Amino acid sequence: MHSSDDVSPADRRLFVLEDVWVDHDGVDALCGVSLVVEPATVTAVAGPNGSGKSTLLAVLAGLLVARSGRLVLPQGARTALVAQHSEVPDRMPLSVRDVVTMGRWAGRGLMGRLTEEDRRLVDDCIRMVGLGGHATRPLYALSGGQRQRAFLAQGLAQRADVVLLDEPTTGLDTETRAVVAGILVAEKARGATVVCVSHDDVVVGVSDRVVQLDAGRVLQG
Numbered sequence: 001m002h003s004s005d006d007v008s009p010a011d012r013r014l015f016v017l018e019d020v021w022v023d024h025d026g027v028d029a030l031c032g033v034s035l036v037v038e039p040a041t042v043t044a045v046a047g048p049n050g051s052g053k054s055t056l057l058a059v060l061a062g063l064l065v066a067r068s069g070r071l072v073l074p075q076g077a078r079t080a081l082v083a084q085h086s087e088v089p090d091r092m093p094l095s096v097r098d099v100v101t102m103g104r105w106a107g108r109g110l111m112g113r114l115t116e117e118d119r120r121l122v123d124d125c126i127r128m129v130g131l132g133g134h135a136t137r138p139l140y141a142l143s144g145g146q147r148q149r150a151f152l153a154q155g156l157a158q159r160a161d162v163v164l165l166d167e168p169t170t171g172l173d174t175e176t177r178a179v180v181a182g183i184l185v186a187e188k189a190r191g192a193t194v195v196c197v198s199h200d201d202v203v204v205g206v207s208d209r210v211v212q213l214d215a216g217r218v219l220q221g
Helices: 053-060 096-108 116-128 144-157 174-190 201-205
Strands: 015-024 027-037 042-046 068-072 079-082 162-166 193-197 209-214 217-220
Touching: 015 053, 027 053, 027 217, 042 053, 042 174, 042 201, 053 162, 053 193, 053 209, 079 144, 096 116, 096 144, 116 144, 144 162, 144 174, 174 193, 174 201
Parallel strands: 042 193, 042 209, 079 162, 162 193
Antiparallel strands: 015 027, 015 068, 209 217
16 A cells, blocks of 8 residues: 655655555565655665565565555656666667666656757766767677676666666676765765665675565564
8 A cells, every 4th residue: 555644745755554465475574564765875685595585676666566554755856776687688689878878768758859968967977887988889899797787887877866786796896886885875865765685795884774674574673
């Protein structure tokens, strides 16, 4: 059940879950989860495989509907979801810059013209994730870790109020993981609410809060 009761219209980045249950094909994936995600914070969601982390992220993104419970999602907020795996076909003729530029389409529309500011922002996001020397390379020519960084840059280019990330440091080296952690902090400083599924100590270390899931239940946090 979705509700916006008791949430100020001015606060567009607050999540509230109260006794939320979600099932997949009759199997409980989230079991009575209660959680508040405060605006302009970094929240890490950790836990073993199958604990419900990705399900929780999908609920926060509005992609899954709870079977029961009270759920408040940010009202009118722009949300960027950075998935762990892209559905873009391997041979799709898209460059890194093309992929990141898609992050600006939400504000301009498919037929909208990009401004010089949009183009500068795209280039800045490409540099932020360490792909400055790869902007014109086709996506299929990149390693898995480089692709992940390209889609992270796409999410950053949206300048969203809420940024949801699923294991953004998977397959990245130690230096790049630290860069990603710094990006999460920068997004928080910009005023975004960040929720990141991750067991990476580097990500956990920059988080304001860690929510530990196991078997669809919150253990601590």
